[in-house]
């Protein structure tokens with residue numbers, strides 16, 4: 001996969017040299033380049049912003065440097081086979097679609113991703129309209145909070161996508177049993193010593209009974225998800241649960257109705 005990131009703070013993306021993603025680049029599994037938006041300006045002062053039409057606080061990113069940068073990274077992208085779709089342009093924005101594990105999996109199938117990091121009050125909207133001729137444009141938000149610019153969101157999205165690429169995570173099984181891969185939060189984990197500061201590891205985990213351990217872990221996932229993210233249970237497929245799992249949900253205040261979990265009144 002080819003990834004291009006355009007930013008006025010290219011140094012902000014330095015962590016992409018490290019750890020798993022840095023290793024994937026070294027191993028040739030990921031071709032990643034970071035570009036300074038200012039290198040696509042033509043004026044003496046390398047201007048990237050201007051005042052907003054209609055007034056208001058802050059500055060807006062000028063369209064022309066963005067058009068030059070995006071045209072350059074699209075042209076330098078990988079050879080595209082006939083019938084291959086456009087590259088995907090991801091624009092971090094609090095006004096974007098909510099990023100998720102499902103979207104990370106979609107993006108991991110693409111041959112080129114371009115990330116456009118806005119700063120100030122954002123990028124002139126016409127850039128996104130124009131870019132739709134060359135890219136599939138996806139404004140994207142990590143969550144309902146506001147950052148100072150897109151760079152930190154790009155670090156998160158590149159890591160989430162990069163670790164799904166073939167060969168990047170050493171043991172692909174570690175991608176299967178993790179939070180959100182099955183729509184539930186992960187179960188709690190423990191390591192040695194079995195007794196630590198008068199706190200014991202749950203006995204079932206020391207029992208050697210792998211069926212019991214799997215069931216305990218699944219029920220812990222249900223408990224945690226009900227406690228911390230009950231919204232995830234609204235779409236959980238409860239159609240084919242074993243009786244013990246239905247009972248576990250019953251104890252958490254949920255009934256199974258038409259294959260869906262339903263919160264019991266006054267539970």
Ligand code: JDN
Pocket residue numbers: 092093094117118119120121122140141142145146147148149150153
């Ligand atoms: O995802 B964000 O919170 C975000 C904030 C800003 C941005 C892009 C993304 N550009 C300016 C602020």
